[in-house]
Amino acid sequence: MTTFVTYRLVNQKSKGxxxxxxxxxxxxxxxSIFAECFEESHSFDGEDMIVVTTxxxxxxxxxxxxxxxx
Numbered sequence: 501m502t503t504f505v506t507y508r509l510v511n512q513k514s515k516g517x518x519x520x521x522x523x524x525x526x527x528x529x530x531x532s533i534f535a536e537c538f539e540e541s542h543s544f545d546g547e548d549m550i551v552v553t554t555x556x557x558x559x560x561x562x563x564x565x566x567x568x569x570x
Contacts (some may be wrong), residue, residue, distance in 0.1 A: 504540055505556035506569040512549035520565050521549065527562070528555050 509520040528537040537555040544550070550569075562568060 503556070504552050504554065507551045507553065508545070508567040508569055509549040509551060510565040510567065511547045512565075513544050513547045520563075521551065523563060524551065524553075524566055528553065 507524060509524065512520050515521070525537060525539075537553055540552040540554060542549055542551045556568070
């Protein structure tokens, strides 16, 4: 069973797939040897990008501007 995790990337709309988006997936894929984290969907809430992924992070804190939504 796949669990989906939602992240809010603050002020990301004008940056598209650069900046925080690229950084988030670099963090999520960092320790993976056999698989890769994929985006399931994304949308915008004002200037923020809402991204649903196939993986969550196990970090205590994420970089500024990336918020994990429970």
